[in-house]
Amino acid sequence: MSDFQKEVADRIVENSQNEALVKSASQFVEAATAPKYCYNFSFLGRPIIQYPQDMVAVQELIYATQPDLIVETGIAHGGSLIMSAAMLELNAACGGNPDAHVVGIDIDIREHNRVEIEKHPMFKRITMFEGSSIDPQIVDQVKKIAEGKERVLVFLDSMHSHDHVLAELEAYANLTTVESYCVVFDTIIEDLPDDIYPGRPWGVGDNAKTAVHEWLKSNDHFEIDKQTENKLLITVCPDGFLKRVR
Numbered sequence: 001m002s003d004f005q006k007e008v009a010d011r012i013v014e015n016s017q018n019e020a021l022v023k024s025a026s027q028f029v030e031a032a033t034a035p036k037y038c039y040n041f042s043f044l045g046r047p048i049i050q051y052p053q054d055m056v057a058v059q060e061l062i063y064a065t066q067p068d069l070i071v072e073t074g075i076a077h078g079g080s081l082i083m084s085a086a087m088l089e090l091n092a093a094c095g096g097n098p099d100a101h102v103v104g105i106d107i108d109i110r111e112h113n114r115v116e117i118e119k120h121p122m123f124k125r126i127t128m129f130e131g132s133s134i135d136p137q138i139v140d141q142v143k144k145i146a147e148g149k150e151r152v153l154v155f156l157d158s159m160h161s162h163d164h165v166l167a168e169l170e171a172y173a174n175l176t177t178v179e180s181y182c183v184v185f186d187t188i189i190e191d192l193p194d195d196i197y198p199g200r201p202w203g204v205g206d207n208a209k210t211a212v213h214e215w216l217k218s219n220d221h222f223e224i225d226k227q228t229e230n231k232l233l234i235t236v237c238p239d240g241f242l243k244r245v246r
């Protein structure tokens with residue numbers, strides 16, 4: 001580790017123990033949720049439903065892991081899909097895999113979103129499937145695409161209920177290659193007030209984080225990467241950055 005990297009690592013630990021900083025970050029996330037702060041951003045022209053901090057983390061992961069394939073559940077307007085594809089383009093420009101690709105799955109790809117995604121210059125690196133991410137036929141198609149890929153990164157950001165995320169983890173997490181990541185988004189739901197998402201099929205006790213915790217009980221080849229969330233402090237993925245360690 002270089003002196004600079006050690007300095008950063010030490011500072012991340014210090015920051016994560018800074019009670020005032022940690023408290024103000026979590027107050028920010030709680031205050032920003034109901035006003036839908038995370039809907040205010042875009043990537044290369046496509047709306048993305050993410051916090052800027054998580055976008056930076058995703059960018060770092062895509063560069064660090066140099067995936068041949070990224071599997072994403074939850075497309076919405078396509079912002080995260082375009083960001084992944086654009087990062088693969090930049091990886092290629094920096095000497096990485098020129099053929100790296102993204103597969104996105106969404107139960108409902110709205111026509112206007114499909115049109116915009118398909119005409120985007122980054123679409124050349126994207127394949128989309130419409131249907132439930134846990135539909136066995138879709139899972140099989142994604143697994144075929146992943147066959148033989150040396151480095152695979154997985155992002156789960158579709159329906160955030162416990163059962164659905166658990167089923168997604170069972171379907172896709174094992175595509176993640178050793179030293180790469182499966183990132184589970186919106187684990188933050190467990191840490192926010194229960195009434196903050198009115199009318200949603202998830203809440204405290206039934207969400208992405210409860211699914212991660214249950215799934216990890218029988219999957220010791222993944223570990224929660226606390227360093228990433230401690231670096232971000234503002235993230236919707238606490239306990240959601242899962243690193244495949246074996």
Ligand SMILES: C[S@@+](CC[C@H](N)C(=O)[O-])C[C@H]1O[C@@H](n2cnc3c(N)ncnc32)[C@H](O)[C@@H]1O
Nearest residue numbers: 048049074075076080106107132133157158159
């Ligand atoms: C939070 S949005 C995805 C945001 C996107 N990843 C981004 O960063 O901009 C969740 C998406 O999941 C989709 N979805 C909901 N249930 C699903 C399911 N069973 N299978 C696949 N996608 C689903 C919704 O249609 C919606 O577009």
